[in-house]
Amino acid sequence: MLSAPHLSVADFLHACKAITGEQYVLSAAEDKQVFESEWRGRMRGDALAVVLPSDTAQVAAIVKLCRKANIAIVPQGGNTGLVLGSIPTAPQTAIILSTRRLNRIRAVDADSNTMIAEAGCTLAAVQQAATDVDRLFPLSLASEGSCTIGGNLSTNAGGTAVLRYGNTRDLCLGLEVVTADGEVISQLHGLRKDNTGYDLKQWFIGAEGTLGIITAAVLKLHPQPRTRCTALLAVSSPENALQILRLAGTCFGPALTTFELISGVCTELVLQHIPGTRQVFPQQHPYQILLEVSDFHPASHTLALWENFEQELMQADLILDGALAGSVAQANDFWKLRESISEAQAKAGRNLKHDISVPVGRIPAFIAETGALLAAACPGAQVVCFGHMGDGNLHFNVNTQQVDRQVNPEALDDTAVSRLIHDQVHRFGGSFSAEHGVGAMKRDDMLRYKSETELSMMRAVKQALDPAGIMNPGKIL
Known part of the structure; x- marks a missing residue:
């Protein structure tokens, strides 16, 4: 818990301006608004100020000043998070430290397949910098034009x-971090082998700014694939999708890059609410799979693998229909159907989002059992299920707008719906947060599903690295 400030607010803001320049300390309500507003409209913060340092030295100086003044810090990148992790939870007790001005690509080494990027670089800028030297940075998100690599x-x-x-963790070779004491840890050597004690970067990846502030990173690059095959397959059930995933893994091996499950409800929402999208198949199907293979061999090799895969699919009678993209434009159309689901949901109305993971082999049973429980406990609720089936991550979202609680007074409220789903996830050996984090939104879930031993270890790390409690308070723990 923070103690009383040692500086007046006026003196504190004056000192911040001396570090960054006056125009980069925003304290007027109209200037702070865009940083304080959560993009989905669920929460509005009230920061003491928004501070925009331009380099690591300024970040370190601001952190030291905040430590001296007992002012909390909420680090913020592109403010595209989904769990209220980059918004202050208490009014006028914290600054938002935006990394937007830390936006330089410091170095790209095509021979080592590495890049050093500052935390405020957008993901799209990192991807382009890799493309410029014929390399690939494979992290791909719908928000890549605005999310930042520090936030990722x-x-x-x-x-x-x-x-x-792999996840972003798997694409990072080193970090530069400002600690909660305002000291700088710099491990930007980019070595793939460094077996000298604790791997400190792992403490900060996934910590949501609660232990320190990432200011730069060494990112792992890959060769650009020579060929890509993108297909949309219609299937009758998640069970058939699982069999296709097994078959695709056997046929393509590591070239299998994407395996996305899309329910028919998702497709209907996209076609209804997103202009420029079109139905691929003559009729609607219960589920579709977006499958992509990227290969470093000539196109003839990839097409031969694909033909063999098609024959296996036909022999096993696993698909209802299928389409292989014949052009980049058609592949983009397939991807638009997948990437537009969240936007379509938002246009359709409020929905409960659940970013969960379960073991891949248990996904069909999870979908069937959880769907049946919801139908019984909350008649009228609509499940909008889609996600990264290949790695076990589903977005098991629920629309409860059509639930008539006057007709069904025992129907679960929204909080109980989410509890039912997360209890099911826990029973199936899964995680209540697969890729979005914990932030302020899922702290109660941490207490419900994490063991006391796990929580005690996390608290010990937090206490050791941030004893004053100034780094993103109210998040995770």
Whole structure:
């Protein structure tokens, strides 16, 4: 818990301006608004000020000043998070430290397949910098034009290529971090082998700014694939989708990059609410799979693998229909159907989002059992299920707008609906947060589903690295 400030607010803001320049300390309500507003409209913070340092030295100086003044710090990148992690939870007790001005690509080494990028670089800028040297940075998110690499690391973001390349954690070789004491840890050597004690970067990846502030990172690059095959497959059930996933893994091996499950409800929402989208198949189907293979061999090799895969599918009678993209434009159309689901849901009305993971082999049973429990406990609730089936991550969202609680007074309220789903996730050996983090939204779930031993260890780390409690208070723990 923070003690009383040692500086007046006026003196504190004056000192911040001396570090960053006056125009980069925003204290007027109209200037702070865009930083204080959670993008989905669920919460509005009230920061003491928004501070925008331009380099690591300024970040360190601001942190030291906040430690001296007992002012909390809420680190913020692109403010695209989904669990209220980058918004102050208490009024006028914290600054928002925005990394937007830390936006330089410091170095790109094509021989080492590495890049050093500052925390405020957008994911799209990092992807482009890799493309410029014929390399690939494979992290891919719907918000890549506005989310930042510091935020991606801080939340250990996932995305659509985890099946092949892993989470953001797997794409990082080193970090530069400002600690809660205002000291700088710099491990930007980019070594793939460094077996000298604790791997300190892992403490900060996924910590959501509660232990320190990431200011730069060494990112792992990959060769650009020579060919890509993108397909949309219609299936009758998640059970058939699981069999196809097994078959695709056997046929394509590590070239299998994406395996997305899309329910028919999702497709209907997209076609209804997103202009420019179109139905791929003559009729609607219960589920679709967006499958992508990326290969480093010539196109003829990839197409031969694909033909063999098609024959296996037909022999096993696993699909209702299928389409292989014949052009980049058609592949983009397939992807638009998938990437537009969240926007379509938002246009359709309020919905309960659940970013969960369960063991891949148990996904069909989870969907069937949880759907049946919801139908019985909350008649009229609509399940909007989609996600990264290849790595076990589903977005098991629920629309309860059509639930008539006058007709069904025993129907679960929204809080109880989420509790039912997360209890099911726990029973299936899964996680209540697969790729979005914990933030302020899921702290109660941490207490419900994490063991006391796990929580005690996390609290010990927090106490050791941030004894004054100034780093993003009210988040995770």
